[in-house]
Amino acid sequence: xxxxxxxxxxxxxxxxxxxxxxxxxxxxxxxxxxxxxxxxxxxxxxxxxxxxxxxxxxxxxxxxxxxxxxxxxxxxxxxxxxxxxxxxxxxxxxxxxxxxxxxxxxxxxxxxxxxxxxxxxxxxxxxxxxxxxxxxxxxxxxxxxxxxxxxxxxxxxxxxxxxxxxxxxxxxxxxxxxxxxxxxxxxxxxxxxxxxxxxxxxxxxxxxxxxxxxxxxxxxxxxxxxxxxxxxxxxxxxxxxxxxxxxxxxxxxxxxxxxxxxxxxxxxxxxxxxxxxxxxxxxxxxxxxxxxxxxxxxxxxxxxxxxxxxxxxxxxxxxxxxxxxxxxxxxxxxxxxxxxxxxxxxxxxxxxxxxxxxxxxxxxxxxxxxxxxxxxxxxxxxxxxxxxxxxxxxxxxxxxxxxxxxxxxxxxxxxxxxxxxxxxxxxxxxxxxxxxxxxxxxxxxxxxxxxxxxxxxxxxxxxxxxxxxxxxxxxxxxxxxxxxxxxxxxxxxxxx
RNA sequence: GGUCCCUUCGUCUAGUGGUUAGGACACAGGAUUUUCAUUCCUGCAACAGGGGUUCAAUUCCCCUAGGGACUACCA
Numbered sequence: 001x002x003x004x005x006x007x008x009x010x011x012x013x014x015x016x017x018x019x020x021x022x023x024x025x026x027x028x029x030x031x032x033x034x035x036x037x038x039x040x041x042x043x044x045x046x047x048x049x050x051x052x053x054x055x056x057x058x059x060x061x062x063x064x065x066x067x068x069x070x071x072x073x074x075x076x077x078x079x080x081x082x083x084x085x086x087x088x089x090x091x092x093x094x095x096x097x098x099x100x101x102x103x104x105x106x107x108x109x110x111x112x113x114x115x116x117x118x119x120x121x122x123x124x125x126x127x128x129x130x131x132x133x134x135x136x137x138x139x140x141x142x143x144x145x146x147x148x149x150x151x152x153x154x155x156x157x158x159x160x161x162x163x164x165x166x167x168x169x170x171x172x173x174x175x176x177x178x179x180x181x182x183x184x185x186x187x188x189x190x191x192x193x194x195x196x197x198x199x200x201x202x203x204x205x206x207x208x209x210x211x212x213x214x215x216x217x218x219x220x221x222x223x224x225x226x227x228x229x230x231x232x233x234x235x236x237x238x239x240x241x242x243x244x245x246x247x248x249x250x251x252x253x254x255x256x257x258x259x260x261x262x263x264x265x266x267x268x269x270x271x272x273x274x275x276x277x278x279x280x281x282x283x284x285x286x287x288x289x290x291x292x293x294x295x296x297x298x299x300x301x302x303x304x305x306x307x308x309x310x311x312x313x314x315x316x317x318x319x320x321x322x323x324x325x326x327x328x329x330x331x332x333x334x335x336x337x338x339x340x341x342x343x344x345x346x347x348x349x350x351x352x353x354x355x356x357x358x359x360x361x362x363x364x365x366x367x368x369x370x371x372x373x374x375x376x377x378x379x380x381x382x383x384x385x386x387x388x389x390x391x392x393x394x395x396x397x398x399x400x401x402x403x404x405x406x407x408x409x410x411x412x413x414x415x416x417x418x419x420x421x422x423x424x425x426x427x428x429x430x431x432x433x434x435x436x437x438x439x440x441x442x443x444x445x446x447x448x449x450x451x452x453x454x455x456x457x458x459x460x461x462x463x464x465x466x467x468x469x470x471x472x473x474x475x476x477x478x479x480x481x482x483x484x485x486x487x488x489x490x491x492x493x494x495x496x
Numbered sequence: 497g498g499u500c501c502c503u504u505c506g507u508c509u510a511g512u513g514g515u516u517a518g519g520a521c522a523c524a525g526g527a528u529u530u531u532c533a534u535u536c537c538u539g540c541a542a543c544a545g546g547g548g549u550u551c552a553a554u555u556c557c558c559c560u561a562g563g564g565a566c567u568a569c570c571a
Binding site for chain 1 (some may be wrong): 498520533569
């Protein structure tokens, strides 16, 4: 077993890329990189009825966003192409003919109607389901007659009877099936397209795949695949079946229960490196206490032996926590590139602003450490661009008192003669003012924060003021003074 | 129904034939801080159940229960 490591991720373009699929891709990628092998992308589009035109684009985009660039595949030519199954039909037909010739397969002329009737009967009598092999022993004359009449047919694999089919799963160990529970699966459909089983086995062999890491819904199909390899006289790859990812209620992950696709997470403001790290830890752990690991560390530490066979629930709270860690250390400039388009869209910025604007970078510096997601950063950034339209109600009731009105008036006059608006100078100004008035600095700070931002939380006040600038700060304090005067006057009127 | 897979705190997980069963998220309390967030400390909380094997089982074996997958001319 010293073949070069070649693994593949093989999605079908029937929709968006699910995080479960992304995690399979990720494990393949990690495994390949760890062993210095090749990571291949193959598109399994053999079901024409379920093909979704935009799916391919989204799959490529999702993989690339996560940093899972494939070494061979569509848009990455290699020696084993084409990598899209619908472009390989002649290959599958040729191989089906080989099986036909060697007596491992046969033509089946049964109609879909007959098959569904058969299934219904089997269900009623509680028999094991499966094709009854009616066409398995058609005489050559009968077959020729049907063929000549142009009867549609499929090609089925002859499952040998009385065999024990065993394989060594890289994660679960030995798994055994009796061949008697397997039915004669279809290899080539009547439309000439191969089924998954056929295309998958042929391609994995032809593409020299060494390890098949795929979702565990394929466990039950694996004995069929093993038998197919045997019929072709090929050596089977190593199989390892990855557990599924569940939603918090234990069911399948779906859009309805929040996010399901990679792009959903992107749109929810998650960083690709955070999702990468988090997904790696769903069903895998390095064996020590590390949790936040870079791509390079993950590649170095990854091993199939440490992959758990157990399905795991995606805990979005923990993803959010981890994302916050990555937000804090993300380069502000790169964050600016994500955030800038949204700011412009919201009319906060004129279109000529660029992501290297020092003022914008200052804003991001102030916010990124206290934002768990990009969207949260954006949502909490409005007061840098617009004067507050209202004040956080609960905080206003508590903070905008008659006392604070006097304080703000005092602050305003002190600030209006203050030309150096550095946060250090502002801080000393506030401390001195508080001391002179014999009050705690909080009595000055809290009303200013609310006046200037409209909310009771956010970056350090003095940095905030520095970034906002003198003119804006004074204007907003003035507005707050008006607001408080009005409301206190109203309260007095109501009371008296 | 049949076949197969899975089972350590609420969640992600580490771990071993002998451990006070470890860490993280979440939650609760506290410290620091101008607010929020961060950070730090403390607390809460798990080996599904029953049989074996063994001097000793969370760990090995069997059964039960619960969950899941497959049982298509879908992948």
